[in-house]
Amino acid sequence: xxxxxxxxxxxxxxxxxxxxxxxxxxxxxxxxxxxxxxxxxxxxxxxxxxxxxxxxxxxxxxxxxxxxxxxxxxxxxxxxxxxxxxxxxxxxxxxxxxxxxxxxxxxxxxxxxxxxxxxxxxxxxxxxxxxxxxxxxxxxxxxxxxxxxxxxxxxxxxxxxxxxxxxxxxxxxxxxxxxxxxxxxxxxxxxxxxxxxxxxxxxxxxxx
Amino acid sequence: xxxxxxxxxxxxxxxxxxxxxxxxxxxxxxxxxxxxxxxxxxxxxxxxxxxxxxxxxxxxxxxxxxxxxxxxxxxxxxxxxxxxxxxxxxxxxxxxxxxxxxxxxxxxxxxxxxxxxxxxxxxxxxxxxxxxxxxxxxxxxxxxxxxxxxxxxxxxxxxxxxxxxxxxxxxxxxxxxxxxxxxxxxxxxxxxxxxxxxxxxxxxxxxxxxxxxxxxxxxxxxxxxxxxxxxxxxxxxxxxxxx
Numbered sequence: 001x002x003x004x005x006x007x008x009x010x011x012x013x014x015x016x017x018x019x020x021x022x023x024x025x026x027x028x029x030x031x032x033x034x035x036x037x038x039x040x041x042x043x044x045x046x047x048x049x050x051x052x053x054x055x056x057x058x059x060x061x062x063x064x065x066x067x068x069x070x071x072x073x074x075x076x077x078x079x080x081x082x083x084x085x086x087x088x089x090x091x092x093x094x095x096x097x098x099x100x101x102x103x104x105x106x107x108x109x110x111x112x113x114x115x116x117x118x119x120x121x122x123x124x125x126x127x128x129x130x131x132x133x134x135x136x137x138x139x140x141x142x143x144x145x146x147x148x149x150x151x152x153x154x155x156x157x158x159x160x161x162x163x164x165x166x167x168x169x170x171x172x173x174x175x176x177x178x179x180x181x182x183x184x185x186x187x188x189x190x191x192x193x194x195x196x197x198x199x200x201x202x203x204x205x206x207x208x
Numbered sequence: 209x210x211x212x213x214x215x216x217x218x219x220x221x222x223x224x225x226x227x228x229x230x231x232x233x234x235x236x237x238x239x240x241x242x243x244x245x246x247x248x249x250x251x252x253x254x255x256x257x258x259x260x261x262x263x264x265x266x267x268x269x270x271x272x273x274x275x276x277x278x279x280x281x282x283x284x285x286x287x288x289x290x291x292x293x294x295x296x297x298x299x300x301x302x303x304x305x306x307x308x309x310x311x312x313x314x315x316x317x318x319x320x321x322x323x324x325x326x327x328x329x330x331x332x333x334x335x336x337x338x339x340x341x342x343x344x345x346x347x348x349x350x351x352x353x354x355x356x357x358x359x360x361x362x363x364x365x366x367x368x369x370x371x372x373x374x375x376x377x378x379x380x381x382x383x384x385x386x387x388x389x390x391x392x393x394x395x396x397x398x399x400x401x402x403x404x405x406x407x408x409x410x411x412x413x414x415x416x417x418x419x420x421x422x423x424x425x426x427x428x429x430x431x432x433x434x435x436x437x438x439x440x441x442x443x444x445x446x447x448x449x450x451x
Contacts (some may be wrong), residue, residue, distance in 0.1 A: 004266075034310060037217040072307060080218055082409045083364070083371050090371070097217025101309055109304055117304070128247055129293075135255030136262065136297050143259050173428050176264065176278065177435030180285070183256035184443065191252040198249075 004140065006066050010110040016060040018107075023116040026108050033104035037097050042087070046096035053103040062110045070103040127202045135190075135204050139183065146182045150175045216309030220370035223363070226243060227314030234318075235296065238289045247293070254290050258297045265302060279320055280327030280349040281436075285443055292317075292325035309448050319360050327352035345433040349426040357418040365407050382399045 011019075018026070036049050057067070077098045109117070114137050117134055122130040154175050161168055239247065247254075264278040274340040296317045303310045338344055341428035436443055 030310075034216060038221060038311060039261075042298060071310070076308075077218070079372070079414060079426065082413050083368075083407070095217060098309075101216030101311075105304060105310060128251070129297075132251055132254055132297050133259070133300060135251055136258040139252075139255045139259035140262055140301075143256070143263055151444060167283055169424075169427055170431055173431030174435050176276070177258070177426070177432040177439070179263070180257070180260055180278075180281070180432065181436060181440055181443070183260050184253060184285070184440075187252040187256040190256075191249070192266065 006063055007109050010062050011113045018060040018111045023112045023120045026112055027120055030108045037101045043092055049100050050096055054162050060111055066110055070106045073098050073102045131203050142186055143183055146179055150178050158205055219367045223367050224311045224315055231314040231317050238292050242289045254294050257286055258294045261298045262278050262301050276428050279323040281432050282350050283324030283328040284331050288325045288328045292321045295321040297323055315363055319356050322359055323352045323356040326355055342430055345430040346426045349429040350422045353422040353425055361411055
């Protein structure tokens with residue numbers, strides 16, 4: 001989850017040419033990448049697409065820590081290997097498709113601030129849904145703060161110790177319970193302050 | 209491991225497009241049922257619960273990439289209609305940083321919301337029958353996750369003809385291929401046999417891991433529910449006391 005802060009930082013503070021393109025252009029580009037992922041059936045085509053995305057990734061000077069995010073979906077792709085009878089061609093094709101998709105998405109989010117993405121999405125998705133997306137994104141950061149405090153408390157109560165699995169499970173569960181209760185309390189306060197500021201089903205972004 | 213965050217490019221177009229269609233259909237019906245005003249009033253709560261699920265997905269419990277979903281506890285706290293919207297939001301946010309594909313948001317939402325919706329109804333039913341929090345929450349979570357895992361296996365099995373095509377793709381000509389139909393085989397019996405063998409292997413890997421996940425999630429959800437009951441019992445909206 002720490003990578004989320006890096007993504008946000010990279011999107012807001014980045015100064016590369018890709019950062020300066022309009023969010024709509026980048027989202028259309030992402031759409032093209034996804035069409036490539038869905039329709040390409042040759043290793044050469046997918047390799048070229050992946051190489052192109054990698055070049056864009058490194059040209060955009062995105063922090064290397066974020067690159068690990070693009071590899072994460074491979075864990076889930078591993079399960080599909082068992083379907084294929086371990087055929088190399090299928091495995092490579094699958095991995096390249098997965099890598100192209102995830103690299104494209106991470107590239108988009110690391111060069112475009114979330115509010116801009118949501119504003120672009122708001123043009124063709126229901127307003128309430130986009131508001132829910134924005135509030136969730138905002139809430140992740142609020143809960144991250146609560147989570148950091150809870151982590152300290154958790155550490156003082158023994159934290160995560162694999163020698164004591166039951167104690168660990170209780171600690172983790174209490175931390176999540178605390179997180180949920182704090183989250184619900186915060187959501188009530190957030191709603192009151194939003195109403196006070198004139199919230200009516202839609203969040204307006206700067207420039208609208 | 210109650211479900212897999214299906215990545216992009218694995219499933220056939222007709223399957224993920226149907227996922228989107230069904231998701232929009234269910235979303236529209238639920239939205240009509242709840243009413244815009246109610247959704248709007250509960251948006252911050254929905255956002256917080258969705259954020260908690262996103263955080264849960266980011267905390268690895270054991271080194272096989274297992275993470276808690278918190279869908280059942282969120283379903284109990286949000287109710288069956290809002291949990292659907294919450295899982296959709298969670299899947300979009302997760303897909304936006306590479307955790308699950310964009311094309312499969314519909315299917316991932318359907319699979320994940322099964323957990324939340326069934327978890328809610330199983331919990332209400334078991335609570336009414338037993339009036340005991342621990343067994344009610346644990347059983348509801350275990351059963352809901354089991355159903356969602358089998359749904360995921362069902363979804364994956366629907367795309368078998370497509371995987372066969374990809375496997376034998378090296379012998380085909382051309383760079384692009386867009387398959388909108390299910391891809392009928394020339395020799396159905398032979399094909400069925402192949403599919404069965406492949407699926408069995410997949411199921412043999414997923415089910416034991418899933419079983420560990422159902423137990424872990426069940427225990428964690430129960431402990432969270434007990435914690436919430438101690439601090440804010442009103443949130444669980446229970447009829448009567450607890451034993």
